[in-house]
Amino acid sequence: MEAGIVGLPNVGKSTLFNALTSSEGAESANYPFCTIEPNVGVVPVPDARMDTIVRYIPPQKVIPAVLRLVDIAGIVKGASEGEGLGNKFLSNIRNVDAILHVVRCFENDDITHVDGSVDPIRDIEVIETELILADLQSVETAMSKAQRSARTGDKQAKALLAVLERAAAALSEGKPIRELGFTEDEQVLTRSFGFLSGKRVLYVANVDEDDVLGEGPLVAPVRERAEREGGEVVSVCAKLESELIALDAADRAEMLEAVGLEQPALHQLSAAAYRLLGLQSYFTAGEKEVRAWTTPVGATAPQAAGVIHTDFERGFIRAEVYSVADLEQYKSEKAIREAGKMRVEGKNYVVQDGDVCHFLFNV
Secondary structure (H helix, E strand, O other), X not given: OEEEEEOOOOOOHHHHHHHHOOOOOOOOOOOOOOOOOOEEEEEEOOOHHHHHHHHHOOOOEEEOOEEEXXXXXXXXXXXXXXXXXXXXXXXXOOOOOEEEEEEEEOOOOOOOOOOOOOOHHHHHHHXXXXXXXXXXXXXXXXXXXXXXXXXXXXXXXXXXXXXXXXXXXXXXXXOOHHHHOOOHHHHHHHHHHOOHHHOEEEEEEEEOHHHOOOOOOOOHHHHHHHHHOOOOEEEEOHHHHHHHOOOOHHHHHHHHHHHOOOOOHHHHHHHHHHHXXXXXXXXXXXXXXXXXXXXXXXXXXXXXHHHHOHXXXXXXXXXXXXXXXXXXXXXXXXXXXXXXXXXXXXXXXXXXOOEEEEEEEOO
């Protein structure tokens, strides 16, 4: 899973990226475009269930699910027309699965806002507009080619042209692609375009240290917007997170408790990103390794097995499945089997979040 961190300059994107990836180094300069190339970090997705599995099945290696983060330099008004380093930055968003849109929800006279004042909704709309305009350019260019092919009677070109015309109409009205509700066939037709405004968006409200729960007046309109869009907001104090990474586990826990937080931002962000994209984790466990695997919600047992290796899906016979709660209760797989709690599931079984699976296959 890959997420692009976007936002206007000086909203705290790079501070957040560095905190999430435990990056070290000098603070970013307080001016636009201080991130010239996108930074990329791969971070483990925290999951307390893995700790439980490891407690009862000690492995040689533990491999969590990972979240790949791309820190994309600040986008400014006019980016779709090449302002700042716009076209370069926008192109870096095309390949990500989701957008983490960092919005400044704090006042600080020492940190210059590119537009001179703090207004989260205005900032969101600037970014959204640039993504929409960039998509409109792509659509208009593609329509000319599709029209020529459609005139020859090419059925696929005709189908694509119909989708592009619908997209162009929506984009011209300022509506993002994600609101069009493309069918699966339409998604296949347009996948190569990597529509920027078609990405799912998680709003990340960067708040001050005196509002770590995001209950202040600057976050409220962001929550209202996300609710209208069927989305979500995660409140994060990037400054606090950057301080937490310098502490050992005990001091970190003490500091979190002192400010009223249960866990660092990565826990909240990764969980929200999974929900946003309709993803879940299942586990495999043994003496060699305990590992988390990411699948779409609703994946069948063969599809989940295919995440490990295509041969597992192709030659799927059955899955042996139990829950982390079963392991916590019975303490070992042997005891789970003896208690009759080790389920045997076939090809139609829909894997559940948190299942522990053993796959039997033959190719």
